[in-house]
Amino acid sequence: MTEPSKLPPHGVPEHQPVAGGIAARARAAAGPQYLQGLNPEQREAVETLDGPVLVLAGAGTGKTRVLTTRIAHILSQGRARPHEILSVTFTNKAAREMKLRLGQMLGQAVEGMPWLGTFHSIGGRILRIHAELVQLKSNFTVLDVDDQVRLLKQLLQAENIDDKRWPARMLAGLIDSWKNRGLSPSQVPSGEAASFGNGKGGKIYATYQERLKILNAADFGDLLLENIRLFRENPDVLRQYQNRFKFILVDEYQDTNVAQYLWLRLLSQAPSQPGLPLSAVIPGPIDDAAAREAASAQPAPAAPSAPLKNICCVGDDDQSIYGWRGAEVDNILRFDHDFPGAKVIRLERNYRSTGHILAAASHLIAHNEGRLGKTLRTEDVDGEKVTVTGSWDSEEEARAIGEELEGLQRAGENLNDVAILVRASFQMREFEDRFVTLGLPYRVIGGPRFYERAEIRDALAYLRTINSPADDLAFERIVNVPKRGLGDATVQLLHDHARKRRIPLFEAARAVVETDELKPKARGSLRDVVMQFDRWRAQREVVSHTELAEIVLDESGYTEMWQKDRSADAAGRLDNLKELVRSMEEFENLQGFLEHISLVMDRDGEAGDEAVSLMTLHSAKGLEFDNVFLPGWEEGLFPSQRTLDEQGRAGLEEERRLAHVGLTRARRRAKIYFATNRRIHGTWSTTIPSRFLDELPAHNVEITESKGGSGWGGSGGYGASRFDNLESFGSSYSTPGWQRAQANRGRGGGARSGGFEERQSSFSSDSFSRTKRGPMVIEGELVAKSTGTVSEFSLEDRVFHQKFGYGHVVKIDGNKLTIAFEKAGEKKVVDSFVERV
Numbered sequence: 127m128t129e130p131s132k133l134p135p136h137g138v139p140e141h142q143p144v145a146g147g148i149a150a151r152a153r154a155a156a157g158p159q160y161l162q163g164l165n166p167e168q169r170e171a172v173e174t175l176d177g178p179v180l181v182l183a184g185a186g187t188g189k190t191r192v193l194t195t196r197i198a199h200i201l202s203q204g205r206a207r208p209h210e211i212l213s214v215t216f217t218n219k220a221a222r223e224m225k226l227r228l229g230q231m232l233g234q235a236v237e238g239m240p241w242l243g244t245f246h247s248i249g250g251r252i253l254r255i256h257a258e259l260v261q262l263k264s265n266f267t268v269l270d271v272d273d274q275v276r277l278l279k280q281l282l283q284a285e286n287i288d289d290k291r292w293p294a295r296m297l298a299g300l301i302d303s304w305k306n307r308g309l310s311p312s313q314v315p316s317g318e319a320a321s322f323g324n325g326k327g328g329k330i331y332a333t334y335q336e337r338l339k340i341l342n343a344a345d346f347g348d349l350l351l352e353n354i355r356l357f358r359e360n361p362d363v364l365r366q367y368q369n370r371f372k373f374i375l376v377d378e379y380q381d382t383n384v385a386q387y388l389w390l391r392l393l394s395q396a397p398s399q400p401g402l403p404l405s406a407v408i409p410g411p412i413d414d415a416a417a418r419e420a421a422s423a424q425p426a427p428a429a430p431s432a433p434l435k436n437i438c439c440v441g442d443d444d445q446s447i448y449g450w451r452g453a454e455v456d457n458i459l460r461f462d463h464d465f466p467g468a469k470v471i472r473l474e475r476n477y478r479s480t481g482h483i484l485a486a487a488s489h490l491i492a493h494n495e496g497r498l499g500k501t502l503r504t505e506d507v508d509g510e511k512v513t514v515t516g517s518w519d520s521e522e523e524a525r526a527i528g529e530e531l532e533g534l535q536r537a538g539e540n541l542n543d544v545a546i547l548v549r550a551s552f553q554m555r556e557f558e559d560r561f562v563t564l565g566l567p568y569r570v571i572g573g574p575r576f577y578e579r580a581e582i583r584d585a586l587a588y589l590r591t592i593n594s595p596a597d598d599l600a601f602e603r604i605v606n607v608p609k610r611g612l613g614d615a616t617v618q619l620l621h622d623h624a625r626k627r628r629i630p631l632f633e634a635a636r637a638v639v640e641t642d643e644l645k646p647k648a649r650g651s652l653r654d655v656v657m658q659f660d661r662w663r664a665q666r667e668v669v670s671h672t673e674l675a676e677i678v679l680d681e682s683g684y685t686e687m688w689q690k691d692r693s694a695d696a697a698g699r700l701d702n703l704k705e706l707v708r709s710m711e712e713f714e715n716l717q718g719f720l721e722h723i724s725l726v727m728d729r730d731g732e733a734g735d736e737a738v739s740l741m742t743l744h745s746a747k748g749l750e751f752d753n754v755f756l757p758g759w760e761e762g763l764f765p766s767q768r769t770l771d772e773q774g775r776a777g778l779e780e781e782r783r784l785a786h787v788g789l790t791r792a793r794r795r796a797k798i799y800f801a802t803n804r805r806i807h808g809t810w811s812t813t814i815p816s817r818f819l820d821e822l823p824a825h826n827v828e829i830t831e832s833k834g835g836s837g838w839g840g841s842g843g844y845g846a847s848r849f850d851n852l853e854s855f856g857s858s859y860s861t862p863g864w865q866r867a868q869a870n871r872g873r874g875g876g877a878r879s880g881g882f883e884e885r886q887s888s889f890s891s892d893s894f895s896r897t898k899r900g901p902m903v904i905e906g907e908l909v910a911k912s913t914g915t916v917s918e919f920s921l922e923d924r925v926f927h928q929k930f931g932y933g934h935v936v937k938i939d940g941n942k943l944t945i946a947f948e949k950a951g952e953k954k955v956v957d958s959f960v961e962r963v
Contacts, residue, residue, distance in 0.1 A: 160198050160231045164191075171438075171471045172196045175205060175373070178394075178465035179438040180458070184502045185487075185790035186478025186750070189440050190220070193377055194227040196438065197239075201232060206372040208238035212393065213375040214245050220377060220748075221247075241371070245386050249349035250721065252356070252367070259360055260352045265594055265717060267343040268724035272583070273599040274298045274345050277337065280621060281330050287323045297322055301331055305347025306452030308354055308385040311335055340628055342596035350385045357392045368397040372436060379441035379461075383452035391464065394437045437465065443498050444491045447744060447784045449773070455780075459498060476502045476790075478750055480509025482826040483796050487789040489823040494779045502790075511828040512789070512796045514819060519803040519810075520758075522832060524556040527755050527799065528564050529833045531738060534753060541567060541736040543752035547743045547788050549764040553757065554740055561738070571741035581688065581699040585706055586723060588678050592662050593716055596630040605635075608687040610651040619643060619959075626958035627941075632659070641942060642953040643929075658682065671716040675707050743788050754792035757799040759785075760813040785818050917941050917957045925960040927953075932963070 161169060168188060171181045172195045183189035197213060200206050215221045221243045228239070241248060250268065257264045269277070278294040278301075300322055304314050311332035319328025338344060344352060357364040374394055376382070382390070439461060446455035462468045476484055484502045491497070517523040527546065534544060546557055554570060561568045584607055590600035606612040624634040638644060639653040662678055669677070679685045688699050713719040739751070758764055765781035773780070789796050800815045919925070923935045925945060933947035941957045 158199075158202055160195050160202075164195065165475055167471060167473050167475065168192050168195075171440075171473065172199050174469055174471065175200060175203070176436060178435065178461075178468035180379075180461045180465075180468055180470045181438065181440040181473060182470060182498060182500055183440050183442055183473040184476060184500055185442065185445065185787070186476040187473035187502070188477060189377070189442075189473065190223065190227070192473070193375060193440055194224050194231065196375065197224075197228060197242075198231045200373055209240055210370060210372045211239060211241060211375070212248070212371040212373070213239070213242040213377075214248060214390075215377040216244060216381055217748075218244060218247070245389070246346055246349045249353045249389070252353055253344070253349060256356055256360075256363055259363070260356055261339045262344065262352075263342050265342070267341070267590055267594045267597045267600070268349070268721065269338075269343050269345045269599065270724065271298060274301075276599050276602070277341075278330070278334060281333055281337065282323070284625065285323065285326055285330060287326065287330075292323045297327065297330065300327065301334065302345075302347050303452060304331065305345075305351045306383040306385050308351065308388045310351065310355065340596070341598050341630060342594055343599075347385070350389050354385065354388050354392070357389075364392060365397050367393055368395060374435065374437040376437070376439040377441075379439035380443050380446035380455055380458040381441070381448050381453045382457045384454055385452075387454065387457050390437075394435045394465075396435055435465075443496075444494070444500075444783055445747065445787050447747065447780060447787055449776070449780050450769075455496065459496065470498070472500045474500050474502055476504045478793055479504065479790060480506050480794060482508050482511045483789060483792050485826040486512045486796070486822050487786050489826070490789070490818060490821050491782060491786040493821050494782055496776070496779055510795055511826055512798065512822065513828050513830045514759075514798045514800075514822075515830045515832050516815070517799060517801045517832040520553070520556050520801045523757050523799050523801045524560040526833045527557070527757065527797075528560045528566065530755070530797070531566060532564065535566075539753065541738050543793075544755075545739040545741065545746065545749070545751040545753070545791065546755045546757065547741060547746050547791065549743055549758050549766065549784075551742055553763075557740055557757075567735060567737040568740050569737045571739055571745050579699075579702060581702055582706055584684065585675070585679060585703060586720070588682060588684070589675060589716060590720060591632065591659060592666060592674070592678070593720055595632045595659070595663075598624070598631040601630075601632050601635075604682075604684075605652075605655060608683045610655065611648055612651055612655075616644060616648055616652065623956055623958055627956075632656070637942075637956060641955050643955055643959060666716065671713070671719065672707055672710045674716070675710060679703060679707075743784050746791050747787060750791055750793055752793045753795045753797075754788070755797050755799065756788050757801075758804075759798050759800045759816040759819060760804065761816055762811075762813060763804070764816050765818070782818065782821075917943060919943060919957055919960075919962065924963050926963050927955060927960045930955075 161172065164172065168191070171179070171192045175196075181189065181192060183192065193213070197211060200211060201208065213224065215224065225239070225242060240251070243251075253260065253262065254264045254266070257266060275294045275298050278297050279289055282289045282292065282294055282297070300318075304318075311328060314328050314331065316328070319325075319331070321327055323330060338348070357367075371393060374390070376390060439458070441458050443455055443458050446453060446458070449455070462470065479487075479502075481504055484504050488502050515526065517526055531541075531544060535541060548554060548557075558568070558570070560566075584604055587600040587603040590597045591604070594600075602617060605617065620631050620634045620638060623629075623638060624631050627634065627637075629637075635652055636656050639649055639656060643649075644652065658681060662674065662681075665677065666674055685700070685703065688696050688703070691699075710716075710719050713722065739749075761767075764785070765778055769777040769781055798819070800813070800819070802813060803810055804813055917938050917940065919935050919938065921935055921938065924932065925935060925943075926932055927945070927947065930945070930947040930950040930953055933945040933950075933953075935943050936946050936952070937944035942954055943957050943960065944952060944954050945960065946952050
């Protein structure tokens, strides 16, 4: 039977409800619940689904609600299925919040959205699917910074570069900056490549990338850089994802770096025709403004009639504050150039701050030239004016803020709604000392994390080595933990063999234990380690990953090591290991758990006890508090002199955006402080107030007197301070806050008086969890490489060995030689350890 919509019209005109008519109003009244409560600008951002859209969302304007509601609208309108939507965020916390809100709106539909996550998590997912195309295997390891530095130290040592003059951590930062700009080793400008290690920086970068492939590993930068290479070298793979994603949504677009920009540009182009030239489809690396201009001006890769891609980017150019880690504010400023015909929607109605705070923040940021422009407004009351307070020195500043906090506490304010936002982390010590003296509970955001503790890293290294035998850095970490008599000389021997044969460290160990290179005791210990890992990998297929972790910690002797330890923190370390095993229960398998640990480094968990939050301005992005204290508004500190010297006007504008972010964290009160004298790294300096203070509107600001006493009291012209007649507070420098915090803090609790709040990450089901795999063929290949290759030596060749001296070859077995040494007698060695003479 023919569908009604397919019947011929027979001259009857097509009907559409009249705008404003009964049918139109009735249909609007029956609209979906999720659209209710949106203001006109938000609703426009949700319902504009076709073509490129840029949503300029100011602080506190409800951008997260707009993003999630937009996804719900796409799904409810049937414009795409869940797996056809790519939604990228910057933090795991933001991704989880979006999934939670979508679940509340649409029920279980969110479970079918595998492409909702961070740039790195989605990049990692794509890489695991196409790992072979970038010379990796699907179980590759994601290295953290600590492992990167250890690997680079090895490479610097091999190049005879002084790692004190040229630190490995500095090179790691340099390589990360190159990867953030989408630069492979061959694309790094020669001047930059020669800036490290006496001109060897570029060479070490290339060697580092080669070594990662041998280790079957990738660092965080590779999760996007290798994606870009994958798409450039395999247009059919790129076309597959371009066709898959009908809608692309991006959060915090102002914080994207060049690599993220390139990745998005590739995916957001309309699918290319199979015969189109590669250069017309894929933009090259964007290293500077000229290159960006050229890439942006490239012809569209699809036919002229192809529709514009449905991409929606949400961001705020006034909150781009991460330039120091590669973020490019130009990405959002040039959106309409990159996507011609884009619609720009401004969200300017603020639901967070009072009128005076918004007016002050808007007036301040208006001094920036590089912005698209918007003015935040509120329908809330004007509230209290922003206060500016000067103090004699940083110690008085801390006393004054401490007095304010005590006043808020007496008035019944919740300390969880109070934050102190500093420009530099060294400013925190003054407040820590003061809060310990006052007995004021506080938490430092950015303190020690659960997965960064030594015992947890050791346990994870065991599990990583089981998961990926090619993970050299994990194997090296625990090969002698607990102590097995395998010292630095043994590890160096393994490294030399691994580099010469281009095999992982574990397979080098397997080969060396069959020779006489090591002393019998060390050889026996190393053989036991190899056999243990072989046994654990076999058990992985028959026991759960949590049970396997317990077996490994027991059989390796690691648990026993801490049980025998008599130090005060040994019991706590054992508890941490138990907690680690418990945390694994939420994951389907070992690989899913390890991937989650690699990607999730933000602090999650319960809020704990009431406490003041102490953090840097950069850490405060995305947070909000009733009361915000902003100390240290002085020239040289804020704006940072270093930023001004390195970046000039661009740096000044980013510092001003940082001030704007600080002000807009406040809901009810924003209090700014500056000191005339400040101790910076042990040296007192006289300062002048920040230029940002003169850029605040006088009508919305109130000048107040410091309550901290000392230099501004009495003869200072401000009248006597009540501190002049009270008991002496003593020098806060004699009571280091962090020492007291560690001593007074109860194990496992939340924030205590002066304590760091250490919260465990809360785990949720991770989209990267995979089903268990069978044994990888790579192991057999690597063994063959190390034992079955033909040696370049011949019988009776005279050779020299660093340890055993001179001798001659009497037997050859693959790459293993039996040599009659003149002094050491007959020994079996690997041929890479001898030289022909």
